[in-house]
Structure formats: structure tokens, C-alpha cells
Amino acid sequence: MDSPAVEIVDLVKRYGGSTAVDGLTLRAERGAVTAVLGPNGAGKTSTVEICEGFRTADAGTVRVLGLSPTRPELRARVGVMLQAGGVPPAMRCAEWLRLVSRFYAGPLDTAALLARLGLTDHARTPYRRLSGGQQQRLSLAAAVVGRPELVFLDEPTAGLDPQARHACWELVAELRQAGVSVVLTTHHMDEAERLADHVVIIDRGRVVAEGSPASLTGAERQLRFRARPGLGLEELLNALPAGSAAKESPSGHYIIEGQVGPELLATVTAWCAAEGVTADDLRIERRTLEDVFLELTGRELR
Amino acid sequence: MTTLDLTPAPGAAPFGRMVLAQAGAEIRAMLRNGEQLLLTLVIPVLLLTGFSLAPLIDVGGGRRADFLVPGVLALAVMSTAFTGQAIATGFERRYGVLKRLGATPLSRSGLMLAKTTAVVGVEAVQAVIIVAVGLALGWRPQGSFLAAALLIVLGTAAFSGLGLLMAGTLRAEATLAGANLVYLVLLGAGGVMFPLTKFPEGLRPVLEALPISALTGGLRAVLSQGAALPLASVVVLVVWAALSLALVSRTFRWE
Numbered sequence: 001m002d003s004p005a006v007e008i009v010d011l012v013k014r015y016g017g018s019t020a021v022d023g024l025t026l027r028a029e030r031g032a033v034t035a036v037l038g039p040n041g042a043g044k045t046s047t048v049e050i051c052e053g054f055r056t057a058d059a060g061t062v063r064v065l066g067l068s069p070t071r072p073e074l075r076a077r078v079g080v081m082l083q084a085g086g087v088p089p090a091m092r093c094a095e096w097l098r099l100v101s102r103f104y105a106g107p108l109d110t111a112a113l114l115a116r117l118g119l120t121d122h123a124r125t126p127y128r129r130l131s132g133g134q135q136q137r138l139s140l141a142a143a144v145v146g147r148p149e150l151v152f153l154d155e156p157t158a159g160l161d162p163q164a165r166h167a168c169w170e171l172v173a174e175l176r177q178a179g180v181s182v183v184l185t186t187h188h189m190d191e192a193e194r195l196a197d198h199v200v201i202i203d204r205g206r207v208v209a210e211g212s213p214a215s216l217t218g219a220e221r222q223l224r225f226r227a228r229p230g231l232g233l234e235e236l237l238n239a240l241p242a243g244s245a246a247k248e249s250p251s252g253h254y255i256i257e258g259q260v261g262p263e264l265l266a267t268v269t270a271w272c273a274a275e276g277v278t279a280d281d282l283r284i285e286r287r288t289l290e291d292v293f294l295e296l297t298g299r300e301l302r
Numbered sequence: 303m304t305t306l307d308l309t310p311a312p313g314a315a316p317f318g319r320m321v322l323a324q325a326g327a328e329i330r331a332m333l334r335n336g337e338q339l340l341l342t343l344v345i346p347v348l349l350l351t352g353f354s355l356a357p358l359i360d361v362g363g364g365r366r367a368d369f370l371v372p373g374v375l376a377l378a379v380m381s382t383a384f385t386g387q388a389i390a391t392g393f394e395r396r397y398g399v400l401k402r403l404g405a406t407p408l409s410r411s412g413l414m415l416a417k418t419t420a421v422v423g424v425e426a427v428q429a430v431i432i433v434a435v436g437l438a439l440g441w442r443p444q445g446s447f448l449a450a451a452l453l454i455v456l457g458t459a460a461f462s463g464l465g466l467l468m469a470g471t472l473r474a475e476a477t478l479a480g481a482n483l484v485y486l487v488l489l490g491a492g493g494v495m496f497p498l499t500k501f502p503e504g505l506r507p508v509l510e511a512l513p514i515s516a517l518t519g520g521l522r523a524v525l526s527q528g529a530a531l532p533l534a535s536v537v538v539l540v541v542w543a544a545l546s547l548a549l550v551s552r553t554f555r556w557e
Contacts, residue, residue, distance in 0.1 A: 052405060054557070076314040076407040086402030088394065090334060095327070102323035103406040105313030108306055116306055146406075147311040178308035 003066030005030045005150050005181035006051055011060035013046045013205075020046040022205035023060070028198070030149075033172060033182040035196035037189065037289060043205035044185035045083060048154050051183070052080050065150060076104060079148035081139045083155050089128035093119055096127065097141050104146035113141050117167060132159040140168060144175065151175060153184040157191060169195060189289035193217070201293055208296045217287040223256040223268060225282035236271045240264065260284050314407030324408055324416035329423050332386060341485070342381045342428060347435055349495065350374045354439040359495060367441035371432065372521035373494040376457065378428040380514055383421050383458045385485045388465035391417070392477035395469060400556045410556070421458060429454075444528035450521055452531065456539035457517040463546025464513070470554030488514040493522075513542040 006028040013021035021043040028034035036044050049055045050062055053069040062069050065077060087096050094114060101107035114120050117137040122130060130138065136159060143151055153172070157165045172195050175182055186192055192199045193213040200210040209216060229252040236256075237246055244258030256268060265284070272279045314320070332338050353359055354366045394400050403413055433443075464484075468477045490496065492514030498506055509515050520535030 054401060054404070072407075072409060075405065075409075077310075077312040078405070080402070080405035082398060082402055082405075085398035088331060088397060088399050090331060091327070095330075099323055099327045100406060103315055103320050103408050105315055106311045108308075112306055142402075144308065147308070149310040149312055174306070175308050178310070180308060180310055 002030055003063060004028060005032075005065060006034070006183055007061075007063045008047070008051070009061045011047065011050065011062060012058045013043070013050060013055065014058050020205055021050075021057075024202065024205060024207055026200045026207060026210065028181060028183050030181050031176070031179050032197040033176050033184070033195050034198045034200065035192035036183065036185045036200050036202060037187065037192045037293070038185075038202040039187055039293075042202045044202065045154055046205075047202075048152050048183065048185055052078070052152055076146065077149045079143040079146060079151040081143035081151070081153045081156055083158070086139060087127040087135070087142075090126050092124050092126055093130060093134070093138055094123035096138065097145060100142045101145045106147060107145050108147060110141075110145060113145060116171070117141050118164070133161055133164045136160055137164060137168070140171065144171070144180075148180065150181040150183070153182065155185055155187075157186070157188065165191075189293070193289055199289065201289070201296065203293070203297045209292060213289065216289060216292050221260040221284055221286050222291075223260050223264065223282070223284050225254050225268075225272075225279035226252055227254060227272070227277045227279050228252065231275055231277065235274075236268065239267050239271060254279075257287075317412060320408045321412050321416045321419065324403075324413060325419035325423065328390075328417060328420035331390065332382075332420065332424050335390075338386050338390070341385055342378065342424060343431065346374045346378045346381065346428065346432060349377070350432060350435055351439065353495060365440060365442070367436055367439045368526040369497070369522065370495070371436035371441045371443070372525045373518045374432055374436075375429060375454070375525075376492075376514060376517040376521055377489060377494045378432055379425055379454055379457045379517060380461050380488060381485065382424050382428065383461035384465040385481045386424075386465075387417065387421055387462060388468045388481040389478050391466060391469035392472065392474040392481075395556065396474035398557070404556060418458075418462065421462060425454065425458065443525050445524040445526075446531070449524045449531040453517060453520045453524065453535060453539070456536060456543060457513065460513045460517075460539050460542035460546060463543055463550055466550045466554060467546050470550060470556075488512060493518040511538060513539060516542075 004027050006026070008024060008026050011021050011024045012019065024043065024047060036047065038044050046055065050057050051064050051069050053074065064074055067074055094110065097110045097114060101110050114123055117140065119134060119137055119141070122134055127135065127138070136156065140153065140156055143153065157168050160168060172182055172184070184195070196213060198210065199213055199216055201208050229248070231248070231254070233246045233248065237244065240246065240256070241259060241264070244256065244264070246254065246256045248254050256264065258264060269279065332342070350370055354370055357366070404410065465481065468480055472480065491509055492512050494514065498509055498515060501509055510519070516535040516538035520532045523529040523532045
């Protein structure tokens with residue numbers, strides 16, 4: 001019955017000659033955290049700002065809570081955190097949050113929200129004197145103070161120290177528990193893996209993969225080690241169980257994928273011994289979203 | 303750790319409450335800003351006292367305060383509605399404040415209404431101070447208070463239109479420089495301190511068409527000579543207001 005939090009079909013956005021968003025389709029479910037993951041310049045901010053009503057699409061359709069993004073009634077239902085700025089430099093921290101709260105019918109208690117984000121000691125500090133991380137947290141506070149149904153967070157943890165990052169993550173998890181839909185952009189795969197129910201990986205304005213973090217990274221694990229470059233992998237592949245894969249990427253870094261267990265480990269170390277090489281930094285780990293991105297695009301996420 | 307009930311409970315505040323909240327923030331920002339206060343209060347009051355006490359300029363007979371108070375009132379309107387508003391709004395645009403406010407339930411018309419409310423509020427403070435200083439300096443006002451108030455409202459509309467026109471189209475730095483320059487030029491050439499009769503004959507029609515001259519001339523006619531509402535001034539101000547506000551609505555860029 002309920003329309004999705006966000007539904008985007010074949011979205012196109014151009015700036016002059018360059019195409020920022022190139023036929024993008026995505027759906028963010030209600031009550032879920034959706035992460036839009038991609039490198040800088042992938043079209044994340046353009047996409048989100050069209051959903052926020054700041055920019056207009058050149059083609060395609062966008063529905064936010066079932067409505068056209070520019071509909072005025074969305075302003076009370078949707079919370080927005082811009083990537084940067086948006087606050088007068090001389091405005092004091094608490095003063096800004098109180099001002100924004102007065103635009104809503106039943107806002108959160110601003111003092112409690114400041115305390116929750118560790119900003120109480122800076123309540124009277126002008127915005128321009130806050131650290132980058134404090135400015136980010138104030139913007140996050142302003143995005144949720146009106147008790148919205150849907151929140152757009154554009155790179156919410158960019159430039160945050162680890163502690164502030166965790167405070168932000170906790171708040172996002174609490175929003176989700178409270179039934180708020182969250183759409184966030186990030187280029188940190190750990191953030192997407194940790195927070196999101198649904199991850200949409202975009203590159204050059206298009207979706208290259210989407211799904212839950214687990215479905216994207218797969219259940220399989222991988223074995224990695226470093227050794228002298230240019231080892232012949234043919235023999236190793238023959239010795240490994242069927243369905244395994246081995247590759248050298250980048251030079252001197254070896255990745256073995258498949259049923260990673262004691263047997264595979266034994267096969268690899270035996271092969272290393274036969275080749276007369278010592279495997280350095282040998283470890284078994286799960287594939288990350290970064291690996292997925294690298295595989296899909298041939299490029300690093302950052 | 304504080305528990306917060308984040309359960310969605312969306313809703314916009316009543317329109318009037320939003321506008322008052324924003325207007326209050328704008329007034330606080332104006333009164334907190336040192337350069338703005340210099341422009342809106344210190345300079346007008348200094349000009350008024352300085353030139354009332356020291357006969358440095360020829361005001362063409364009559365009590366000096368009678369000539370100076372209406373001019374300084376007009377200057378105060380220009381400093382707040384035009385210079386101050388242009389600079390503040392230009393930087394709000396640059397810092398993304400207008401964009402961020404656009405994501406709240408405060409509509410653009412609500413924001414503009416809040417700005418106008420703040421400008422009128424600061425003008426009221428300026429008027430009280432200037433009138434008090436003027437009375438202390440021997441000013442004897444006459445004429446209709448309502449006619450003077452109407453001229454100030456029209457002047458505010460015209461200067462707000464011109465200020466927002468700059469703020470909404472130029473870079474913030476260009477607005478800062480331009481708004482100060484225009485302030486100085488209009489202070490000198492708009493009949494605020496120096497009667498227009500002192501300027502060359504051929505230049506006068508041009509100067510008389512300036513919004514500042516219409517406002518100073520109109521206020522002077524009403525408050526110092528007890529004239530009825532001067533129609534020429536009203537027409538000049540209405541034309542400036544209509545033209546500039548129409549252009550603002552077409553050209554203003556929020557980002």
C-alpha cells in the first residue's frame with residue numbers, strides 16, 4: 001500500500017556537456033537504511049539533491065514518499081543534511097538548532113539532541129568556530145530535529161573522527177529502529193556494510209550493483225597473501241578444488257577465492273613450498289564492498 | 303545517555319510562528335554584526351549630530367536639524383533595507399543557508415516575509431533613536447506621521463528590491479563591494495546631506511529620479527514643511543519597487 005521512501009526510474013542529470021547521472025534506477029524501502037555507495041563524482045550528490053528538491057531532473061521520474069520531490073508538503077516530512085555548510089557562520093550552535101526546530105510542529109528537545117551528539121559544551125560556539133566534525137554533527141542534528149519520516153544524509157561521516165563517526169552510526173541505527181527511512185551517501189564501504197539494509201553501488205552515474213551487504217559481498221571468503229610477483233598460478237589452480245579462483249592483483253598480491261578452509265590453506269602453502277616462496281601477510285577474510293566495486297568497475301573506490 | 307524518541311511525527315509549525323522565528327534570528331544577526339551596526343546606526347547618528355552642531359554644510363536656511371533628520375531617516379532606511387540586506391543575503395546564498403532553509407517547512411515567501419519583518423523591525427529601532435537624537439538637537443517635526451510612514455514603507459520596498467536583486471545575482475564579494483559603493487554614492491548624491499539644489503541644473507532630473515532622493519525629498523516635505531503626501535516621491539518609489547521586485551522574482555538564484 002505504502003509507496004517506497006524513494007523511487008527513482010531512469011534518472012538523467014546533465015551539467016553542460018557532462019552527464020552526472022546517466023539512467024539511474026533505484027528504490028529505497030520505507031523503514032530501511034539505504035546506502036548509495038560510490039567514488040567522488042559518481043553522481044551521488046546530484047541524485048540526492050534531486051530527491052531533496054534542490055535540482056531538477058533532465059529525464060526520468062523521481063518519487064519521494066510517493067510524491068514529486070518539489071512538493072511543499074514534503075518539507076516537513078523529510079529531513080536533510082547537506083554535504084557541507086548551510087549554517088550562517090556567526091550563528092551559535094544551539095541557536096541554529098532551536099531556529100530549525102521552530103519550523104516543525106513537534107520537534108525533538110534540542111538540548112537533549114545536542115547532548116546526544118556531544119555538542120552540549122559547544123552550544124554557544126558560533127558555527128565558524130566549530131571543528132569540521134562538530135559542524136557535521138550539528139547538520140545531522142538539524143536533519144532529524146523535526147522528527148521526519150525520511151532522512152537524506154549526504155556523506156554524514158566525511159571528516160569525522162572515529163568517535164564522532166560512531167555517534168553518527170548509532171543515531172542512524174536508532175532512526176532505523178524508530179521506523180525512520182534513511183538514505184545516505186558514502187564512499188566508505190565499512191559504513192555501508194555496517195549501517196545499510198540495502199546498498200546501491202553507483203559509478204559514473206549508473207547503478208553497477210545493488211543488494212544487501214551480505215548478498216553483494218557473497219558468503220564466500222578469500223585468502224590473500226603477498227609474495228614475489230609473477231608466480232605461475234596454473235599449477236595451483238589444478239591443485240585447488242573445482243570452483244576456486246586465483247589471481248594476482250595488483251602485482252605481488254595474490255587472492256584465492258573458493259571454499260576457504262583448512263584444505264585450501266594446506267594446498268596453497270604446499271604450492272608455495274614447491275615454488276620456493278614464502279607467503280607474507282597471509283590472511284583469510286570476507287570479500288568487502290570495496291572488492292566488489294573494484295571487480296565491477298576495475299577502479300578503486302577512493 | 304539521553305534517550306530521544308525519534309519515532310516519526312512530522313508536521314510544519316504554523317506559518318506565523320515560522321516567520322517570526324526566522325525574523326527574530328535575522329534581527330539578532332543584524333544587531334550582532336559590528337559592520338552592520340556601523341552602517342545602520344553609528345554613521346547616521348554621527349552624521350546627524352556632527353552636521354547639526356557644526357555648520358560645515360549649507361542646508362539653505364532654516365533649522366539645520368529640520369533639514370538633516372528626514373535625510374538621515376532616509377539614509378537609515380537605505381542602510382538596512384538595501385546595503386545590510388544585500389550583503390547579508392548575498393553571504394547567506396554563498397554559505398548555502400538559503401538552500402538549507404529551503405529544505406525546511408519555511409517557504410520562500412515565508413523567508414522573504416521574515417526578512418522584510420526583520421528589516422522593518424530594525425528600521426523601527428533606528429527611527430526611534432534618530433528621532434530622539436533629532437529632537438534633542440532641536441528638530442521640530444510637523445506634518446502627517448502616516449504620510450511619513452507610507453514613504454518609509456515604499457522606500458523599504460524599493461531598497462529591498464534593489465538589495466535582493468544584487469544579492470540574488472552577484473557573487474557575495476561583488477555584492478559586498480557594490481552595496482557599499484552604492485550606499486556612499488547615494489549618500490552623497492541623493493539629497494541626504496547636501497541639498498540637490500547645490501548640484502548642476504542638468505544633473506538634477508537624474509538625481510531626483512533616484513530612490514534615495516525621492517525618499518529624502520518626500521520625508522523632508524512632510525516632516526519639515528508639513529506638506530501633504532508628495533505624489534512625485536510616491537511615484538518614483540513605486541516605480542523603483544515594482545521594477546526591482548519584478549526583476550528579483552525572475553532572476554534571484556537561491557544557490
